[in-house]
Amino acid sequence: MANKILRVIDTTLFFVPAAAAQAEDAIFEVDGLGAGAGHQSAHLDLAVTAKSRLYEWAAFVQFASAPVLGEIIRIYLKTAGNSASATIHPLNDDGTTSVAVSAEDKLNNLHQIGSLVVDQAAANIEMVARGFVEISARAVAVVFWNAAVDALTTDVDENGFMLTPVPDEIQ
Numbered sequence: 648m649a650n651k652i653l654r655v656i657d658t659t660l661f662f663v664p665a666a667a668a669q670a671e672d673a674i675f676e677v678d679g680l681g682a683g684a685g686h687q688s689a690h691l692d693l694a695v696t697a698k699s700r701l702y703e704w705a706a707f708v709q710f711a712s713a714p715v716l717g718e719i720i721r722i723y724l725k726t727a728g729n730s731a732s733a734t735i736h737p738l739n740d741d742g743t744t745s746v747a748v749s750a751e752d753k754l755n756n757l758h759q760i761g762s763l764v765v766d767q768a769a770a771n772i773e774m775v776a777r778g779f780v781e782i783s784a785r786a787v788a789v790v791f792w793n794a795a796v797d798a799l800t801t802d803v804d805e806n807g808f809m810l811t812p813v814p815d816e817i818q
Contacts, residue, residue: 655816657699662688662789663807674745675808677791679711679801685748685792687741688808690727692786699814705777706763706789709805710797714765718795722776722808723757726784748790757790765795773805779813 661667662675675688706722727743741749748754763776789808793799799806 651818652815653818654813656703657812657814659809659811660691661807661809662691664803666803667807668804669807673788675789676745677708677806678799678803680791680793680799680806682793682796682798683751685751685754685790687725687746687748687790688788689745690725690743690786690788691810693782693784695785699812700781700783701813701815702780702782703777703811703813704760704780704789705775705809705811706761706791707773707775707805707807707809708763708791709771709773709800709802710765710795711800712770712797713768714770714795714797716765716768718765718797720763720776721754721759721792721794722761722763723754723759723790723792724780724782725757725788725790726782727786727788728784743786743788748792751792754790754792771800771805 660672663671673689673691760780761778
């Protein structure tokens with residue numbers, strides 16, 4: 648008879664540039680993201696196998712110049728039926744690859760999962776935001792919108808997103 652439901656941590660999925668030291672699960676070329684601009688990752692197909700519904704996310708960035716305290720990077724998820732089919736029905740028409748967001752209006756139907764708030768007015772300092780999100784879709788992409796007045800660094804190892812499945816396990 649089970650007497651505990653514990654949280655288990657599965658393998659982390661990385662949304663980072665192709666040239667990053669960390670191997671990517673989905674390409675996310677967010678390095679150098681300018682002020683007032685957005686970028687989406689390639690869609691990652693989570694497959695049709697049993698998987699966690701709950702995920703812990705972490706967004707990490709560094710700015711190229713000293714940002715203003717309190718400014719934000721808005722973080723969204725874009726979901727779809729899968730990552731390759733012609734009938735995937737993604738939440739906007741910016742495609743399924745790592746690409747610049749074509750307009751801020753393209754964020755309207757996406758799921759904003761959080762914001763990374765600038766907590767230090769200094770360049771080349773890592774800033775991280777974390778949270779939890781439920782994902783029931785088969786495919787997912789992450790989208791950053793830089794609402795700050797400064798661009799992110801062009802260092803490919805300093806900007807990205809991590810998604811870690813945290814399923815419950817009955818013991």
